[in-house]
Amino acid sequence: KQEVTQIPAALSVPEGENLVLNCSFTDSAIYNLQWFRQDPGKGLTSLLLIQSSQREQTSGRLNASLDKSSGRSTLYIAASQPGDSATYLCAVRPMDSNYQLIWGAGTKLIIKP
């Protein structure tokens, strides 16, 4: 059974730092892995989608990597800003389902001005 773990559960860093959020999964048979951002009380915003054949994706200050063989993904945020404060969630789509997303519990990120 696929399980997704995100470490750390919470992270607080000063503005301007580069930081890495981690996501690990137990079964490498996935279609893709997706990183989301959620602001309090709001919906989820898709940040990056990495297909199983890809190694990384970049969008602005965000870079996500995928190492399927080791069951790991990282989300790198460069030059963090207070506006980056949010909960970051990763989810994998397993290959044995067309619809399921298996979710991590999220990392709550606080960027201090």
Added chain:
Amino acid sequence: ETGVTQTPRHLVMGMTNKKSLKCEQHLGHNAMYWYKQSAKKPLELMFVYSLEERVENNSVPSRFSPECPNSSHLFLHLHTLQPEDSALYLCASSRQGPGGAFFGQGTRLTVV
């Protein structure tokens, strides 16, 4: 703007009321989802519709009734809810298989 629109954004209803949540997507996706997110709990998948057929129903109480009249619209009909049903209800859409999922902004539901 994610391409998935949910209305209303906020809803307060009594336990005897009947209301409906609406979700609309114009991304050309063929699967739509309802999720429930309660305070300090992970996302719970409630229903999945693919090509307007319900393909998953995760033991959701019958007071929640989904409807998918076409591939662009999804409803969640609510009746005789309980206070513990108060939560953020999220709609999402995707293509089957390797497509990414895109979410609406959610409906914050409070049952009084």
